[in-house]
Amino acid sequence: MPELIYSLAGKRVYVAGHRGMVGSAIVRRLASEGCEILTATRAEVDLRRQDQVEAWMSENRPDAVFLAAARVGGILANATYPADFLYDNLVLQANVIHAAHRANVEKLMFLGSSCIYPKFADQPIVEDSLLAGSLEPTNEWYAIAKIAGLKLCQAYRKQHGRDFISAMPTNLYGPGDNFDLGSSHVMPALIRKAHEAKINRQQEICIWGTGTPRREFLHVDDCADACLHLMKTYSAESHVNVGSGEDISILELTRLVSKIVGFKGKITRDLGKPDGTPRKLLSVDKLRTLGWSPKIGLKEGIADAYHAFLDGHCLERSNGQSDISFERAKTSALHAPTHSPVAHHPRG
Numbered sequence: 281m282p283e284l285i286y287s288l289a290g291k292r293v294y295v296a297g298h299r300g301m302v303g304s305a306i307v308r309r310l311a312s313e314g315c316e317i318l319t320a321t322r323a324e325v326d327l328r329r330q331d332q333v334e335a336w337m338s339e340n341r342p343d344a345v346f347l348a349a350a351r352v353g354g355i356l357a358n359a360t361y362p363a364d365f366l367y368d369n370l371v372l373q374a375n376v377i378h379a380a381h382r383a384n385v386e387k388l389m390f391l392g393s394s395c396i397y398p399k400f401a402d403q404p405i406v407e408d409s410l411l412a413g414s415l416e417p418t419n420e421w422y423a424i425a426k427i428a429g430l431k432l433c434q435a436y437r438k439q440h441g442r443d444f445i446s447a448m449p450t451n452l453y454g455p456g457d458n459f460d461l462g463s464s465h466v467m468p469a470l471i472r473k474a475h476e477a478k479i480n481r482q483q484e485i486c487i488w489g490t491g492t493p494r495r496e497f498l499h500v501d502d503c504a505d506a507c508l509h510l511m512k513t514y515s516a517e518s519h520v521n522v523g524s525g526e527d528i529s530i531l532e533l534t535r536l537v538s539k540i541v542g543f544k545g546k547i548t549r550d551l552g553k554p555d556g557t558p559r560k561l562l563s564v565d566k567l568r569t570l571g572w573s574p575k576i577g578l579k580e581g582i583a584d585a586y587h588a589f590l591d592g593h594c595l596e597r598s599n600g601q602s603d604i605s606f607e608r609a610k611t612s613a614l615h616a617p618t619h620s621p622v623a624h625h626p627r628g
């Protein structure tokens with residue numbers, strides 16, 4: 281067992297982005313840690329406003345912070361809204377990290393993304409591949425922001441001795457996902473397409489691109505568990521990859537989702553849509569050495585995500601964009617409601 285170096289028990293723990301898929305999973309997972317969970321809605325604190333973030337932080341004085349707030353979206357949203365993805369993420373993460381430093385937060389975790397790595401990085405991608413080559417153009421804006429976020433954590437550690445760490449999750453899915461077909465990632469899009477085709481007795485579903493790119497998927501509850509594990513056992517400058525260690529082609533994934541959902545028709549391809557990076561399989565050696573491995577298999581995870589979709593536990597955005605202000609994600613069949621002591625601490 282890895283050594284516990286930071287206990288969350290009895291601590292005031294702020295989850296920034298608690299209404300998003302990742303933040304809500306972290307809130308669920310924190311429920312068994314014996315800590316006080318702090319959250320703030322966007323109406324209470326707009327994380328893009330430095331004055332609001334600093335005022336909230338100095339008033340509420342969290343001991344620990346999970347920075348899971350971000351403007352996120354799939355390949356098309358990333359490519360269509362480069363300014364939003366770069367500006368919103370740069371600003372909100374800088375505000376939270378700097379305010380956490382000023383408020384003497386003991387420990388902070390910044391969550392990034394596997395798209396920080398070069399488009400043609402050697403596979404599986406080790407943490408040291410960072411900045412070794414050019415980025416994938418469809419998501420370089422988001423990637424640049426996430427690289428800046430992890431560098432900011434390193435800088436505050438170097439200059440001010442802050443215990444700020446970074447985790448880089450692979451492609452995530454699960455309850456609380458965004459199922460809007462214009463802005464979502466591939467997993468929720470496939471679940472929705474297959475389900476609607478089944479219900480409407482359509483003969484085919486259409487996927488974007490060639491179907492040959494490979495992606496690695498991790499259920500969001502596994503990701504939350506890994507984040508807590510790292511928060512409690514890891515303290516160093518380098519970021520840590522968080523993945524399952526296995527990938528699958530988009531075409532194979534479409535077949536698997538279709539089977540789980542019960543859609544038996546054909547799969548066609550829209551070659552006018554981008555493929556993105558050909559492959560991004562993370563090396564999870566470091567995480568395994570630190571004593572963590574995933575528990576939710578892909579089939580079980582997809583079934584869980586599908587049930588969450590059926591239960592309406594999804595975030596739909598009618599404007600075709602993801603947003604840093606999320607609808608509250610509910611819990612899924614895999615994970616019972618926690619009724620955790622979520623404390624809202626409105627400003628002033």
Ligand code: GFB
Nearest residue numbers: 354355358395419464465466469487488489493554555556
């Ligand atoms: O999940 P996704 O949007 O993002 O797409 P990325 C993954 C692959 O699935 C791409 C294909 O090759 C898509 O062309 N795909 C097939 C589809 N059908 C669909 C569909 O209906 N919807 C979507 N969305 N894709 C994102 C980055 O990249 O991954 C972000 O843009 C972030 O910055 C995130 O890093 C984790 O894996 O290509």
